[in-house]
Structure formats: structure tokens, C-alpha cells
Amino acid sequence: MFVPVMCGTVFVHRAAMQSAPVIETNVLVPMRDGVRLAADVYRPSAAGRFPVLLCRTPYNKNGQAALAKFFVENGYAVVVMDSRGLYASKGEWHPYTDEGRDGYDTQQWIGQQPWSDGKVGMFGRSYPGYTQVAAAPYRNTYVKAIMPEAAQSSNFEAIWSWNGIYHLALGLSWGTGQEAIARGRPRPSPSWVEVMNHLPLKSSMDMIGVHSQFVGDTLSHETYDEFWRAMSIQEKYADMDVAAYHLTGWYDDLTHETISNFVNMRKLSRSDHARRWQKLLIGPWGHGVRSDPKYGDMDFGPQMATDLRKLHLHWYDYHLKGVRNGLETEAPIRIFVMGENVWRDEQEWPLTRARATRLYLHSTGTANTRMGDGTLSDKTPGAERSDVYAYDPRYPVPTYGGHGSGGGGITRDGAFSIQGPMDQRSTQQRADVLVYTTENLPADTEVTGAAELNLFFSTDVIDTDFFATLSDVYPDGRAILITEGALRTRHRESREMTKLLTPKQTYEVKIPLWETSNVFKAGHRIRLHITSSNFPRFNRNLNSGKPMAEEMEEDIRVAHQVILHDAQHPSSLMLPVVPADAKRGTPQR
Template sequence: HPHYGEYWKPSSNSEHWQHVIAPAYNMGGWFDLYSKATFDNWNELRLRGNSAEARQSQLIMGAWPHGLSTSRITGQIDFGANSMVDLDAEELRWFDYWLKGEQNGILDEPPLRLFIMGRNEWRSEHEWPLARTDWQPWYFHSRGAANTLNGDGGLSPELPSDEPSDSYAYDPMAPVPTLGGNNCCSPHIVPWGPYDQQNIEMRQDVLCYTSEPLEGEVEVTGPIKVVLYAATDRLDTDWTAKLVDVHPDGRAMSLCDGIVRARFREGRENSSLVEPGRVYEYEIDLWVIGNVFLAGHRIRVEVSSSNFPRFDRNLNTGAENNGLESNWEVAQQTVHHSRAYPSHILLPVIPAS
């Protein structure tokens, strides 16, 4: 059921927020399969909940995968003892207030509690996205050879000039393998959390756009999206993007990623195939993150066409991927970054206080 329609709507939270009367304590992790949905649920309950109580819902977001606060280590990063929270105790406070009437002060606290990675500290907020967000587009640059981490791909707030495009071949029979990310629920098969992407970034079908080393800290906290101007020689294909924190020692730690299927470029309710060779604008939703890129680190965006098995492969034929299709085609992909086609990532930069 690839389309959002009658099959999915009855079980979708988005169809029922206006009926909710109970207050909810939303718990999530930046690397949880439901990280974005957790924020959506909290926002919509506070906006559309059908009672004053529902509109007092709260949220906590840690540096955790699905399963929440079970270890200070997520993926390949140790976030420190401070990252751990006794969520059972937090739940108990919540239920003691609402079910027993205990005046324990929980509603006197800000409704949003975030663990900001990089600095590895907790911070309380009142809204999402944060009201003080400075939305900054960081543009892709290259001289036409952004393939691999050793290519000439750049990333900066400066608009691109008339630069050559980048290209690669996407073969569904040799997809980019998933390494970390917002996965669930078999980490021994597909690991979750931040992982070093350097081996992934050695592939010719992975474009890497990397900033210069940062002179100071850059906090990126909020929803992330990539605006991509791209063309394929097939009727349908996929486009993926990944935000990466590159450490001074070269480790390329994944933060968040996303995908868009070309046929669903205008939403999941309707689909239309693309015209081969035509440049389209795609928005890739990378969900959410709360991370400080420290001084000396670099910001990187990977672009490709697969992330398997986190996402199913597009076979590039234009047929529905129903699990029974056996035909497949190699797609020749072109990513543009020029004055006419300014591909970029939109970063929610939080000004230093």
C-alpha cells in the first residue's frame, strides 16, 4: 500500500488528534524510528487536542534509539552519563499528577525537554520548531566531481554560481547499504544510531558535499530538509540525503537521513511518473535533529538513490515496487547546483545565547 489512502488513514494519528482528550507524555529519541512522529504528535495535541488536558502534553527527546534510555552509548557515540534518564520515574511523576492529583510540579516545567548532542546537555524549550530558529540554506557546490568523500563537493551558505552538475549510476542490484540511522527493531541486523559513514562515502554512487572546518560552534536543532534539483533517465527513481557530522579525525557520524520517491514528489496521496532527462525539484524530509557541530568539525550532506534495507529499493522501471517485480534498470542520475537550480539543505540554526 504505497499510497496514503483508505488503508492507512484509519490507523494514522493525523486523522484523530482532534478527538484526543487525554494528556500525553511523549518520549522519543533522535535515532528512533518515530522521532519526527513524536514531535508531530506533541505539536498537534497541544494545538488540536480536544481538551485543556490534552493541550498540556509534554515531550522528552534524548540521544536514544527505539527502546529509549537503555544505554549512554547509541551507535558508535558515547553521549555520557548525563544522557541517561530514568524514564520510569518520569512516567510515574506524570501519572501521579494526572491520576492521583499529586502536586509534584511537573506542569510548572517547560513542556519540551531536549538533549542537544555535541554539547551533550539537556535543555528545556517551549515550542517546536524553536521560535528563535535562523533558517539557513547551505548550498551544494562542486566542479562536477562530488562523488565520494574524496571528491570536490562543497557546502556553504553562499549561492552557487553556474557550476557543472554531478552524476552517478544507481544500480538497484547494488544499493547503498544502511549503516545506522533511525531504524527499528533488529539492531543486530540493521544497526541504529550514529555510525561512521566513511566506507559508505567511498562509493561512486554517493555524492558528498562538505563544508570547510567550522571556526565556531553551529547548533542545528529542528526539522531538516534537502531541496534537490535532479534528473534521471528513467520513469521513476529514488533520491536520498543524509546529514553527517565530520569530526577532525575524519569520522563521518550520521545524524539523520531521508528519501523521496520521484513518483511521490507531490505527496503520497497521488503519484505521477517523471519525464526522463527533465529536472525536477524534490524535497527530502530528513526528519529532526538536535546537534551542535563543534569548532573544527565539518557539515556534510550525502546524496544518493538508495539506503537499503532501511528503505526498499526503487527498481527504476516505473512499476510499483510490490515485492513481486523482477525487472530492474540502472538509472543515470544527475544532481544540479547552479543559479537556476540551487540545491541545498535547509538548516535550523539556533543562535548562540
């Protein structure tokens, strides 16, 4: 089994391994405003000072006990803290906005404890990943290294909204669930299908039975404004000065955000040391490192397995203990190349050797369904008929696969599954889905990086959505989802403002697809499908142009979408293709 970690010495406190750890529960740590947050402290039973690993979480500190004990066995003290206002911590729960200050204050407290040697690291996935990067601009001198897994840079562009389209299932279920916990109540369990279909969205919390001011604000703030800036680190990279190991998966809803953190911290951090010590790992999984090679409808083989605990020790031993374990000789980037199913080291992102390769959309006007005549080729279009489909918000395309972190049980099973690389044939047989496919590929074709759809369209409504999905079509017909992108047209010019459409006017938009790495094997085909909904992962655009929180059933408009692909309107898909003779790095099976 291949583990993407260089071999090396692991320094262990022998005495710590021979007896149970000392555990102090519900230690109240004072913040600058006097509020006290609860932490569990795990430390070796041996006398002395130790490097300390910190996790700050809104998901109950008790859930990290096993991992904390593992770190103690390997010579670390560990502090796991409940976020402000949740579980045993005091104060009021305000998602995201308090994490930077509270993180710094906690780090400062740790550095001054008699069992701390003054070197602090951080760990955690998802929200606990965000707590790491949120505290980074405060530059606590005790903090030497962090390891954010699946951490966002801006909540507007990933977790809560995607180019203006609201993450409905996740937003409503996560937001109200955390609010219930803050009030000492169990997570709500309404009929989520009814909740997701309810209009207007602003009263959906009446059906859930829990009202969250935060969720209400996420629904009403449709542009990137001060509400969202308060939860963003995008303007703060130049204030950071810490070594960071960033982890994500090709099917995480934070793929782009994690890569953005890596790229910008590598470019903008204050010191040479911090810029040099940015690392990135991307595997064939979703919202968290997986050990099971089977994911969605794919099996990536045993070589994809990653020992996350060893990965942590390798990173912390070097930066907090000074162990020369070979980390300094490793490449800054390691990616899993799907299709080939190998790990590969890289020195840069994006890959400069990738060539922008454009495939044009073609048809005779009947690209509807995978049985239609839509094609992709490098031939520029001439006089071609447009493709047309009707998007009726009352009958949306159901979520099936793709990037995601779930949705509180809403999008886990059956027709609403978000499980990454799912076979898209059921979606591609709908009449409101346009499908464009290449001929059988004569040779292996590697796509690594961010694809982009350049789309010419018109519609008869003043606002609508477009979803673009790239799939790998196998010789047996399976169409495995590789990556996807989406756009709410009112956000076509800016995330900071909205601009409605003029019906029946032609527009050109660029729809970015999330980064990926996949080898489309010889004999396979590359497929693009286009539609206007992905429900309930995202909220339905009712095509009315009204604020999404206020739209009612009577506001629903059926949108007649026209996709143009002629000489004057050459709709195309740009793919970052890595030429076979330019493949570098060190692949390992």
C-alpha cells in the same frame, strides 16, 4: 547522574509495599462484539481502590510483569492485555485497526472494577504506544493521562513507508512474525538475506513460509488511501481530550511521528486542560529510552541517563493521585542537545528563534565519494558542472546506521546495522554516493529542528529514489550520522497519488530530513551525502515505474542520476540554526 524529572513527593501505599501483589492471570475481558481479550491484573494486596495503569500489547503480556510489580509497589493496580487474536486473547489479529475500540472497551471495564478508583493511565512503547493514541479519540472519561513512547500518527509515513519507500526489513519480518504468533506458530527464521533480495516482493512470503494478508496489503497500497487511513490518527486530534507525555529519540524511526502527535494534540485537543498537559521528551537514542550512554559510534556521557520508571511515577502521581510533585512547574519540552551533550528545557516546537540557514551544493562535477570535491557553503552557485552517479539496484548502498526500530534481527549487525549515530565513511567512499562538506566551522553551530534538502535533478528513468544524510565530521575524520531524509520520486507531489517522471527532464523536489538537535563544534565540518538506496532497511527502487510488489529481475533499470547546482538550479540544504546569542532554556549537564 542527571534524571530529567523534577524532584517531588512520591505517594506510596505502605501496605502494598509490605507484601506481594495479588495477580490474576488470563482474565477474559469482553469487548463490544463479544470477543474476549486476555489480561493479567496486578494489584496491591491491601484492601481498597487504586488508580490503574493499562498496557495493551501484541508482544505477550507476560513481558510486562516486572514493570507491573514495580507500579504495584508504588500504589497502583496494573492491567496488561494481549492484543486481539494474539497469545491468550481471542478473536482475529488485524494489526492496528482494532486497537482504538478495544482500548476504549478495556478502559471502560477497568473503570467499573471494585479495585479501581476510576482513574486510569496508560503506558507502553512502540505498538503499545500506538494503542494509547489510537484509543484517545474515543475519550473514555476514566482515562486521565497516557504516556506513549515512540508512537506513530500514521503507519504510512513512518513504520511501513517513508515518503513512499517501503520499510522492507521491518515490514516483512514484523508482519510475518506477528502473523505466525496469531496462528500459534513460532516466528519464522528464513535466510533473511535471500528474502530481502527476492523478487517480486509479492512472493517473498513464500520464502518466509508465513503468509500475512496485512503484509500483502502494505505492499500493494502504495499511496495513502482508505487502507492506511484506517490506521491513522492524523484526522482525529480534535477528538482527543487527555494529558499525554510523549517520548522518543533522535534516532527513532518515529521521531517525526511522535513530535507530530505532541504538536497537534497541544494545538487541537478539545479542552484547555488537555492542550496544556502535553509534554515531550527527546533523547539521544533510537526506538526506546536507553540507559547506556554508548550508542552506535557515540558516547553521550552519563548525563544522558534517564530513569524511565521515575519518569512514569512522576507523571502518574500528579495526574492520577493528585500529588503536587512539581510537575506543573516544568517546561513542556525537554530535549537532549547532542554535541554539547546536555539536556535543555524548551517552551515551544519548532523553535521560533532558529534561523533558516541555507548552504548551497558546489563541485566541479566530481563530488563522488568523500574524496571528491563536493562542498557546502552559503555562497550562491554560478556556472557549475552537475554531478552524476549511476544507481544500479543490483548493487544497493547497504544500511549502516540511522533511524530505525530494527527488523527482526535483519538490520542489527555488521553491514546492515541500524544503530543510530554510525560513522558514515564506509558509505561515503562509494562512487554512487555524492558528498558535500563545509570548511572547518569557525564556531560552534547548533542545528535544532527539521532540515530540508532542496534538490534539482534529472534522470533517465521514470521513477527512482533519493536519500539524503547529514553527518558531523570530527577532526579525526569520523562522519557521524545525525539525521536523514528520503523521497520516492513518484510521490514528489502527493502521498495520495503517484506521478512518474519524464526521462532527462529537470525537476525540483524538497526532501525533508527528520528532526534533530546537534551542536557541530568549532573545527568540525557539516556534511551531506546523497545516494539512491538504503538496503535492506528500505526496498530497492528498480527504477521501472511499475508497482513495487510486482517488479521482477528483468524490470531492473540502471538510473543515471544528475544533480544540478548552478545559478538556475541552486540545490541547497536548509538548516534550522539556533544563534549562539539566542540559546534559551535551561541546559543541565
